[in-house]
Amino acid sequence: MxxxxxxxxxxVERSPDGVRSANERxxxxxxxxxxxxxxxxxxxxxxxxxxxxxxxxxxxxxxxxxxxxxxxxxxxxxxxxxxxxxxxxxYLDVVERLLFVLSDFEHGTVSRRRSTTLRAP
CATH class of the missing domain: 3.30.750 (Transcription Regulator spoIIAA)
Structure with missing residues (x-):
């Protein structure tokens, strides 16, 4: 699966007359x-x-x-x-968030930047 x-x-940018052309980019x-x-x-x-x-x-x-x-x-x-x-x-629960932080720490990629998408409600 x-x-x-x-x-x-x-x-795309069209011609002023609105007609489609083969060279539209x-x-x-x-x-x-x-x-x-x-x-x-x-x-x-x-x-x-x-x-x-x-x-x-x-x-x-x-x-x-x-x-x-x-x-x-x-x-x-x-x-x-x-x-x-x-x-x-x-949404990640506390354990899942902790696993991400530990993984980042292990790889040396931990940052102080926080994301609101990872905070607990």
């Missing part, structure tokens, strides 16, 4: 991934390659719905091929 849903939203684009995992690595790698080509090797936002392996086991691949600038994770 795959939980990898990529997307790309682009705006994107002016801005926004790339996102909703969940990033799969139980089938071959299918996931194929989809990831297509996504990387479409998004020019960057991801603006990665949304993670929950922390099941088939929804997150491809994040390391995404970060290697099309790194996410921002990651939004659903």
């Amino acid at each position: 795959a939980a990898f849903t990529p997307g790309l939203i682009s705006t 994107p002016v801005t684009s926004f790339s996102y991934v909703y969940d990033c995992g799969s139980e089938r690595s071959d299918a996931f790698n194929s989809e990831m390659s297509l996504y990387r080509a479409a998004c020019d090797g960057k991801t603006d936002v990665l949304f993670v719905s929950h922390l099941h392996a088939d929804h997150i086991n491809g994040i390391d691949g995404l970060q290697a091929m099309a790194p996410a600038k921002t990651v939004i994770v659903s």
